Amino acid sequence: MSLPADSHVHTQFSWDAPNGDMLATCARAIEVGLPAVAFTEHVDHTVLQVSREGLDPDHFLLQLRESDGTVTPPAFDATGYLAAVADCRERFPQLRILSGLELGEPHRHVEQVAALLGAGDSDRVLGSLHTLPHADGYAEPPGLYTHRAPGEVLRSYLAEVAALVSGTDVFEVLAHVDYPVRSWPQVRGPFEPSEFEAEFRHTLGVTASSGRVLEINTVVPFHALLLRWWREEGGAAVTFGSDAHEPNDVARGFRDAVQLAEACGFRPGPRPYDVWGRS
Ligand SMILES: [Zn+2]
Ligand SMILES: [Zn+2]
Secondary structure, eight states, X not given: OOOOOEEEXXXXXXXXXXXXXXXXXXXXXXXXXXXXXXXXXXXXXXXXXXXXXXXXXXXXXXXXXXXXXXEOOOOOOHHHHHHHHHHHHHHOTTSEEEEEEEEESGGGOHHHHHHHHHTOOOSEEEEEOOOEEETTXXXXXXXXXXXXXXXXXXXXXXXXXXXXXXXXXXXXEEOXXXXXXXXXXXXXXXXXXXXXXXXXHHHHHHHHHTTOEEEEEOSSOOOHHHHHHHHHTTOOEEEEEOOBSSGGXXXXXXXXXXXXXXXXXXXXXXXXXXXEEEO
């Protein structure tokens, strides 16, 4: 099986990747047989509320946490990043290296994002929703689940993804539509997508109509129903993203993801780094 590009990878230029390493990730990508990799570093402007609960005392988030419990994501070093990408392209000519960004909640930070994107080209721009309003700020799903019913968190998440897609045109690929599933509280029982079919179909339909590409994110296995609904709602294309934050996670779960995409009616594009279209 030939592997598709890994279109969602982080390195030391992402503020939440203390073990990121662009050089080692390129070497690992070649070792596992990837034709291409996109370094989609975080660009986040949402100030997070972070609880100490459940985090190791030496967790990197706690080093960034202010006394009021908030974390302000550090700025992205675009210059250093582009220099590192150029260096890697020279060292690894057999690997196609795409530049990219993962924009966190770009619909909430229109001006900052426009200023950043004006500065240069990216081969692959992901749009992401990581947080929802909580108390007088924003929190990620693990924090939200301690205050709200899981089903309600997921429904709010999908509604805001639809708002993200409608609210900005700065990104081409919708990342991890199943983000809240990663931290789904097992005490509620396993995540069952059919319970949320109407909400998923609505968000996927809005995303498809906007011409966006859907990412098959492999941090947790992507549920087959979500991809089937994507196709039924008119979704034209998919990418594959490991969301690796360290070299060894590049292309994780790709063999299963490729089988799933093929079974749901998607096929590779003409070049190995292209998105996959409908077969
Ligand atoms: Zn993300
Ligand atoms: Zn990511």
